[in-house]
Each structure stands twice: as structure tokens, then as C-alpha cells.
Amino acid sequence: MSQSSYALLTEQDRDTATMKALMFHGPKQISVENVPIPKAGPGDVVIRVTLTTICGSDLHILKGEYPVKPGLIIGHEPVGVIHEIGEGVTGYQVGDRVLVGAITPCGQCNFCLSGNWSQCGGAIGGWKFGNTIDGAQAEYLRVPYAQANLAKIPDELTDEQVVLLADIASTGISAAESADLQIADTVAVFAQGPIGLCATAGARLKGASLIIAVESDPVRTKMSKQIGADTVLDFNQHNIVQEIKRLTDGRGVDVAIEALGTQATFESALRVLRPGGTLSSLGVYSGKLSIPMEAFAAGLGDHKIVTTLCPGGKERMRRLLELVRHGRLDLRPLLTHTFPLERITEAYRLFGERREGVIKVAIRP
Numbered sequence: 017m018s019q020s021s022y023a024l025l026t027e028q029d030r031d032t033a034t035m036k037a038l039m040f041h042g043p044k045q046i047s048v049e050n051v052p053i054p055k056a057g058p059g060d061v062v063i064r065v066t067l068t069t070i071c072g073s074d075l076h077i078l079k080g081e082y083p084v085k086p087g088l089i090i091g092h093e094p095v096g097v098i099h100e101i102g103e104g105v106t107g108y109q110v111g112d113r114v115l116v117g118a119i120t121p122c123g124q125c126n127f128c129l130s131g132n133w134s135q136c137g138g139a140i141g142g143w144k145f146g147n148t149i150d151g152a153q154a155e156y157l158r159v160p161y162a163q164a165n166l167a168k169i170p171d172e173l174t175d176e177q178v179v180l181l182a183d184i185a186s187t188g189i190s191a192a193e194s195a196d197l198q199i200a201d202t203v204a205v206f207a208q209g210p211i212g213l214c215a216t217a218g219a220r221l222k223g224a225s226l227i228i229a230v231e232s233d234p235v236r237t238k239m240s241k242q243i244g245a246d247t248v249l250d251f252n253q254h255n256i257v258q259e260i261k262r263l264t265d266g267r268g269v270d271v272a273i274e275a276l277g278t279q280a281t282f283e284s285a286l287r288v289l290r291p292g293g294t295l296s297s298l299g300v301y302s303g304k305l306s307i308p309m310e311a312f313a314a315g316l317g318d319h320k321i322v323t324t325l326c327p328g329g330k331e332r333m334r335r336l337l338e339l340v341r342h343g344r345l346d347l348r349p350l351l352t353h354t355f356p357l358e359r360i361t362e363a364y365r366l367f368g369e370r371r372e373g374v375i376k377v378a379i380r381p
């Protein structure tokens with residue numbers, strides 16, 4: 017429904033107005049359905065979603081590997097236009113174009129005020145959309161704590177230029193930030209999926225001297241070089257640890273970024289690290305993760321291991337928007353396919369099966 021046709025509705029019609037949304041009904045059960053348009057309560061804003069995408073974590077939800085409650089609308093990467101403003105939200109107008117991060121901190125709890133926005137209210141608590149509240153794969157989305165979470169999009173930027181900032185860019189770039197990457201540091205990035213590619217871009221933005229990516233998929237290898245990797249090593253063709261040691265004159269890298277979430281990549285990341293280096297982990301692990309003693313110098317190697325959940329909030333989004341606006345970051349090549357919301361289940365299949373050289377799919381409600 018367009019903005020103007022909505023305005024012509026009476027109050028009563030609005031109470032029964034519906035939208036299309038992707039509903040999660042349990043593992044392997046998703047469908048596009050008509051559901052009521054959300055309403056803005058105090059502190060909320062409802063946006064009309066103009067572009068969104070599908071994340072690797074949505075695939076985990078679909079497979080039942082990450083539990084969310086049936087009946088939820090999933091998705092957490094929204095770009096949209098303000099449709100309704102709740103009580104107490106100031107500085108915004110209906111019609112403003114906004115980007116909202118995948119993580120929506122309240123900005124007021126102890127965790128937020130300690131600077132751990134993503135852990136708002138407790139572990140992983142900042143991730144609300146499509147996890148604990150209805151998400152973005154819908155025509156409309158209720159944004160909680162709107163005052164802390166709506167970043168206005170500069171007029172000159174298109175939806176396609178900014179949609180990947182909500183999650184994968186914020187997450188990927190954070191790997192180099194959390195590692196406190198120094199100018200001229202050498203970096204290895206394990207896996208070049210959407211987040212790993214953004215980690216490569218982040219290492220370049222932070223001033224790495226040498227970026228070695230590890231990936232075997234030819235499409236991702238090509239994109240990795242395009243986005244900033246100096247060398248991409250195929251783990252089917254190289255002994256990765258030996259080769260990275262060789263490329264760093266035997267020292268090992270200053271920063272190793274793990275962007276997959278497996279024992280093998282975590283362990284390799286640790287093995288290629290120089291003494292005193294930092295392993296920056298972005299992967300989502302399942303089961304048990306163990307640390308081999310010799311790679312960890314028996315705990316005496318001055319290694320640092322840091323983890324980061326996607327930084328969110330409007331200031332984070334504003335900063336990422338500025339990177340795009342000033343030409344430092346262009347993620348449009350990662351949007352390899354576009355689908356209308358009505359056909360999002362096809363997009364899930366394509367993305368999940370990694371067919372047709374897909375990296376990210378744009379979903380247009």
C-alpha cells in the first residue's frame with residue numbers, strides 16, 4: 017500500500033489494515049502471509065520497509081539451528097521510510113528515509129551505558145528483530161527505542177548502497193576495530209562469505225599492509241580481491257598455516273579474523289597468529305570449541321581473543337553511511353540478486369543453496 021492510499025483510510029480501516037510478511041512457523045516452515053500492520057507504541061516508530069535482505073543467521077533459524085518462536089516475522093536488515101511515529105519520539109518526520117541497524121539497543125540499560133550496545137539487557141539482547149520481536153522481511157516494521165536507532169539516510173544515497181550496512185558491514189568491519197588493528201598490521205581473514213568479505217573491507221579501511229583471505233569458492237575469491245584482499249588462498253590447494261607463515265616471513269599475522277564459526281577455522285586462525293597477536297572472532301559456533309594448547313603457546317603467548325556481535329544504534333549507522341557517502345565503501349557488488357517480497361521463499365532457496373554465484377539477495381517489499 018502506498019503512503020498516500022494509506023492516508024485516505026479511516027481509523028477503523030487502519031486497525032484492520034494488513035501487510036505481507038514472511039512468517040516463521042518452525043524449522044523449514046516459512047511462508048508469505050497477510051498480517052496486521054504493526055502500530056507504534058510509546059518510543060516506537062513504524063517504518064514502511066523499502067529494501068531488506070536475507071542473512072546467514074536467517075538460514076540458521078530456518079534450519080532450526082538457532083531457535084526463535086514460531087509465529088515470528090524474521091529478518092533484521094531494514095531500510096525504509098517513516099510511516100508512523102509513536103509518543104515521545106522527537107526529531108523525525110513521517111516520510112524520512114531511515115536505516116535501522118540489525119541490533120537495536122535501548123540506550124539506557126546498564127549494558128548499553130557500559131558501551132556494550134549489542135548486549136543490551138543481557139547476552140545477545142541487542143538482537144531483537146526477527147529474534148525476540150517481529151523482523152524486517154515485511155512491508156512494515158515496528159522499530160523499538162526508535163530515538164536510539166533511526167539513522168537518516170542522506171538523499172544522495174540509494175537503498176541499495178546502504179542496506180548491507182545494517183548487519184554484515186557493521187559486523188564485518190567490527191572485526192578490525194575490535195582487534196584494535198594498527199596501521200601496517202598483517203591480517204588473515206578466514207572465509208569470504210558476506211561477513212568475511214566485509215571483514216576484508218574493514219581491514220583495508222583500518223590500514224592493514226597485507227590482507228590474506230582464505231576461501232575456496234571462485235565467486236567469493238574474485239569478490240575478495242575486488243574488495244581488498246591482496247592474496248586469496250584456497251584451503252584445498254594450500255597448507256594454509258604454512259603458507260600464511262611464509263607470506264609473513266615466518267612471523268605470523270598481527271590479526272587473524274575468523275568469519276565462519278567452525279573449530280577448523282578458529283584453530284587455523286590461532287595457528288597463524290604471531291605471539292602477542294589478536295584473534296578477532298565473528299563466527300557463530302555450535303557445539304564445543306576447543307583451543308589446542310601448542311597453538312596457544314600453553315596460554316603464555318600473550319594472545320588476545322576478542323568476539324563482537326554486530327554493533328548497532330543510530331550513531332554506528334550514521335558512521336557507516338558516511339563511509340558510503342564519501343566513497344570509502346561500496347557494497348553494491350555483493351547484492352547479486354533482487355526478489356520481490358512475494359517471492360522471498362525462492363530467494364531463501366537460492367541463497368541457502370548458494371546457486372548462481374549468489375552473495376546477498378536484495379528483497380523489495
Ligand SMILES: [Zn+2]
Nearest residue numbers: 071072073183
Ligand atoms: Zn544477520
Ligand SMILES: [Zn+2]
Nearest residue numbers: 122125128136
Ligand atoms: Zn540497553
